Amino acid sequence: MKALTDEKIKLVFENIGANVKQLIDRPDGTYCFREQKNRVYYVSEKVLQLAASVGRDRLVSMGTCFGKFTKTGKFRLHITALNYIAPYAQATSAEQQFLYGHHVLKSGLGRITEGTPRYQGVVVYSMNDTPLGFGVAAKSTAECKHTDPLTMVCFHQADVGEYIRSEHELT
Template identity: 45%
Template sequence: MRALTEDETKQLFDKLAKYIGPNTKHLVDRKDHEWVFRLHKNRIWYMRKELAKLASCVAKRNLMGIGILIAKVTHNEHMRIQVTALEQIAQYAMFKIWVKPNQEQSFLYGNHITRAGLGRITENTPQYQGVAVFNMADIPIGFGVAAQGTLQCRKCEMNTTVLFHEADVGEYLRDEARMT
């Protein structure tokens, strides 16, 4: 487990800024404890600094994971934000989309959201902006990219895609089913 390099940190914050914008500073500057990002086995973890110090005593091959999994580094050195980062994204997201109950299950199966399933959208959401996805009970269920801006959503047809799916809480179940 090691600290992120400057390039890795920049790349991670650029990815996170797609969803939470300038609120990325809140991930590092927290009042409760000092939090850090660490790289372990091509995964970026977010944890309290005290926990990182304790984990340094564990052998690398014995350490499975620690803290909150934020991103995975691919073999091409790209970062992919994981669904386990949903709590942080939902908490600090600048733009949000709420999904109607009839399309919630479809989204949890990995499908895009159409205009017919759109409950609400944050005002002034730009096109291709990263957004947090909530159900109508304000429970975060995933995140994605807005295929249409707020104004375009009001004018488009009901079968037009308004959100491109990126990750959802149903991934755990789909991955488990694939593994067995």
Template identity: 55%
Template sequence: MRPLAEDETKAVFEKLANYIGKNVVHLVDRQDDAHCFRLHKGRVYYVSEASMRLSISVARPNLLSLGTCLGKFSKSGKFKLHITSLDYLAQYAKYKVWVKPNGEMPFLYGNHVLKAHLGRITEDTPEHQGVVVYSMNDVPLGFGVTSKSTVDTRKLDPTAIVVFHQADVGEYLRDEDTLF
């Protein structure tokens, strides 16, 4: 487990900023306990410094994970967020989308959010912006990227895609062997 390099840190913060904007500062500057980002086996973990210091006593080959896995780097060096980061994205999300009850299951099966399933959307959401997808009961279901801005969304037909699917909580069941 090692600290992130400068280019890795930049890639992680750019991806997080796409979803939570300037609230990235709240991940680093916490009031309760200092947290940091660590890289282990290509995965980026968000962990408290106290837990990180305790993990030093475990040999690297024996250490499976520590803290919350935010995502991983692909072989080409791109950073991809995992569904395990949803708690932090939902907490600090800048833009949000709520889906109707009839649109929850299709989204949880990995489909995009259609205009017919859209319940509400945050005002002034730009095109190609990262959003957190909620149920109408304010339960975070996953996250994705908008296909159109809020203004353009109002003009779409019911079968048009509003949010491109990135990750959803159904992945805990579908991809349980690869999330580790």
């Protein structure tokens, strides 16, 4: 596994959000991001040191896969990162249509964090605050307040059901 370049670090940190520092400097140790075959892994430095004794050709993965770089150079988060990002994320709420892979309409929006800008990455929660997945805000908070109920307010990116539907593609 190799360290990320400055450009790739910037892309990953933009997708994760402002609280990425809390993911790296944790009370239980220091964590880092590493890349292998265009996939980004979140791993503790202790595990990273242990994995150094394994040959590069024999190492399949280590840590948690946070996402991958697309062929166009963009970074997409995987649902496997949800448990790590959700505690630090700003919450929006929507449910059933999101779990089936659909975008969220304003009529399905329960609440949204104040000050959310357009095209900001968001974590989608159920009404009982269970994290469901990731999305991208199609409208800002101000635009959501004055829009039609059938307008899209969140573009679907990944959800917890996707992990089961496409498990063979995640490794």
